[in-house]
Amino acid sequence: MKLLFTFILLFQFIFGSAQEAAPISKEQAEVTIHHFYELFREDPVRTKIAIDYIETTWRDEYIVMLLDIAYITNSKTISNEALRILREKTGKKYFRNIFKWLEWTWNKEQKIIPLYADWLALIYQNIDPKFDKYFRNQTEEALIRLDEVRWGGVVQDGIPPLRAPKMLSASDANYLGSKDVVFGIEINGDARAYPQRILAWHEMFVDEIGGETIAGVFCTLCGTVIAYNTNHAGVKHELGTSGFLYRSNKLMYDKATQSLWNTIEGKPVIG
Numbered sequence: 001m002k003l004l005f006t007f008i009l010l011f012q013f014i015f016g017s018a019q020e021a022a023p024i025s026k027e028q029a030e031v032t033i034h035h036f037y038e039l040f041r042e043d044p045v046r047t048k049i050a051i052d053y054i055e056t057t058w059r060d061e062y063i064v065m066l067l068d069i070a071y072i073t074n075s076k077t078i079s080n081e082a083l084r085i086l087r088e089k090t091g092k093k094y095f096r097n098i099f100k101w102l103e104w105t106w107n108k109e110q111k112i113i114p115l116y117a118d119w120l121a122l123i124y125q126n127i128d129p130k131f132d133k134y135f136r137n138q139t140e141e142a143l144i145r146l147d148e149v150r151w152g153g154v155v156q157d158g159i160p161p162l163r164a165p166k167m168l169s170a171s172d173a174n175y176l177g178s179k180d181v182v183f184g185i186e187i188n189g190d191a192r193a194y195p196q197r198i199l200a201w202h203e204m205f206v207d208e209i210g211g212e213t214i215a216g217v218f219c220t221l222c223g224t225v226i227a228y229n230t231n232h233a234g235v236k237h238e239l240g241t242s243g244f245l246y247r248s249n250k251l252m253y254d255k256a257t258q259s260l261w262n263t264i265e266g267k268p269v270i271g
Helices: 002-016 026-041 044-056 062-072 076-090 098-106 116-124 131-135 196-202
Strands: 149-151 182-187 190-195 204-209 212-219 224-229 239-246 249-254 260-262 267-270
Touching: 026 044, 026 062, 026 076, 026 116, 044 076, 062 076, 062 098, 062 116, 062 149, 116 131, 131 239, 182 196, 182 204, 182 212, 190 196, 190 204, 196 204, 196 212, 204 239, 212 249, 239 260, 249 267
Parallel strands: none
Antiparallel strands: 149 239, 182 190, 204 212, 212 224, 239 249, 249 260, 260 267
């Protein structure tokens, strides 16, 4: 009898622990989002209820949501609680090093709840109402990992693109030194130069060059400009700075659709 009991326990340990939690439904996801959002209210009673829910219904899909909270909350208390739960549930000891937590997460398969994009819409609309449309109803439509999309700390066009800048002749640009870097573009015989020292403030310019409307994105990390023709299939896209990053690269937004565009590939990836 004792041997049989031991075998049953061993069987449950080997096979039972290997079983993954049942997929979460959209209805359950809505409840989960409600509890997580309660943490932002900083009400002691609501906070305790939310934490009890998170700990008793724990799933790996909660990891990135706790990191979202720790990343943007202004409350050190709530941030500490989110990171405490992460340490206890994952066994990792990255403490308050948010970027170490994110690096660890991004090196694993993405695990997010259904409606995760709606969670992003909910928490970021408080920063800028325009952010809601970036993410609403986009969980299944996104072409990139949503857990790798990070807020850059500004509202939409918080770093204002340089639009239709006034041009000077080379001889009049006496504010530039011999070692200043400029980026040159020539289209249909129309040549323009954009100084790095100016683009560093704007990170993006929109201009008409040789009859073509061009959006140029300056990467402050690698010091490179990528220029795109904003006319495609008869549609003229008005692009700007979304306020979000993907793998440290700026995500542009399209004013008409509020979709997010990858600056490396020049195409919409969310929306």
